[in-house]
Amino acid sequence: xxxxxxxEGKDLAIYISGVLTFHQxxxxxxxxYQITTLVDNGEVDVVRMNFAEVLRMDSHWLGVLIRILRRVxxxxxxxxxxxxxxxxxxxxxxxELNRIAEIRP
Amino acid sequence: xxxxxxxxxxxxxxxIDDAMSRSDILYQAAFDRQALWDPTTIDKILGSFPxxxxxxxxxxxILAECIANAVLHGQAEVxxxxxxxRAGVILLSxxxxxxxxxxxxxxxxxxxxxxxxxCTTELPGGLGFPILLRLVHRITISNDYSKLQLWVRVNK
Numbered sequence: 001x002x003x004x005x006x007x008e009g010k011d012l013a014i015y016i017s018g019v020l021t022f023h024q025x026x027x028x029x030x031x032x033y034q035i036t037t038l039v040d041n042g043e044v045d046v047v048r049m050n051f052a053e054v055l056r057m058d059s060h061w062l063g064v065l066i067r068i069l070r071r072v073x074x075x076x077x078x079x080x081x082x083x084x085x086x087x088x089x090x091x092x093x094x095x096e097l098n099r100i101a102e103i104r105p
Numbered sequence: 106x107x108x109x110x111x112x113x114x115x116x117x118x119x120x121i122d123d124a125m126s127r128s129d130i131l132y133q134a135a136f137d138r139q140a141l142w143d144p145t146t147i148d149k150i151l152g153s154f155p156x157x158x159x160x161x162x163x164x165x166x167i168l169a170e171c172i173a174n175a176v177l178h179g180q181a182e183v184x185x186x187x188x189x190x191r192a193g194v195i196l197l198s199x200x201x202x203x204x205x206x207x208x209x210x211x212x213x214x215x216x217x218x219x220x221x222x223x224c225t226t227e228l229p230g231g232l233g234f235p236i237l238l239r240l241v242h243r244i245t246i247s248n249d250y251s252k253l254q255l256w257v258r259v260n261k
Contacts, residue, residue, distance in 0.1 A: 058233070
């Protein structure tokens with residue numbers, strides 16, 4: 001898996017790729033740290049996570065997303081998940097993630 | 106024929122064989138701890154698992170959640186996995202050495218018997234087990250906490 005950041009003003013776009021499982025737990029911690037640091041410093045108003053290149057994901061990474069989402073909302077910023085594939089949409093549906101996060105096809 | 110991932114001692118291989126040998130097996134594999142921590146292992150299983158029996162995205166989630174449970178919470182050194190077909194059901198079994206710790210086994214037993222709200226705060230893996238409960242028809246755990254079995258309804 002890999003991720004890269006792109007800043008556009010106070011928008012932060014994160015492009016993630018690959019298969020996301022518990023095996024990449026260190027990368028997950030790193031991602032949470034990097035995003036929450038920017039949000040805590042007030043440098044970001046909108047966090048957009050682009051899932052177009054994510055093939056599959058497990059519950060560990062749902063936990064990662066929820067941790068980021070909570071911190072973003074605490075700081076009154078916005079959180080958007082973009083372009084998840086149908087397998088990942090199915091996982092989001094199971095846990096009803098759409099009730100707490102904006103998901104854009 | 107058991108597909109081997111990593112190196113198993115003769116004693117472990119024999120234990121896996123004794124615990125999991127059946128006549129109606131679709132797929133059987135065994136993993137050492139290093140293989141369980143290898144992120145490519147799940148893809149290798151998906152690549153070699155017989156097609157058309159179970160939705161591949163469901164199988165991915167089941168494997169990811171059960172392997173995570175075995176290595177992160179169950180402290181498994183060795184894991185056996187097999188799939189069997191019965192009328193309208195695919196049975197996916199995970200046999201681990203050593204057995205799950207008592208607390209993990211008890212919490213999983215409570216959760217799978219429907220008392221999930223009572224043990225949510227202690228549920229190993231957070232969202233993993235609730236996801237499994239949504240994907241499969243039934244989950245059973247052996248009395249000695251060594252085997253987790255998931256029953257998946259299929260059309261075939």
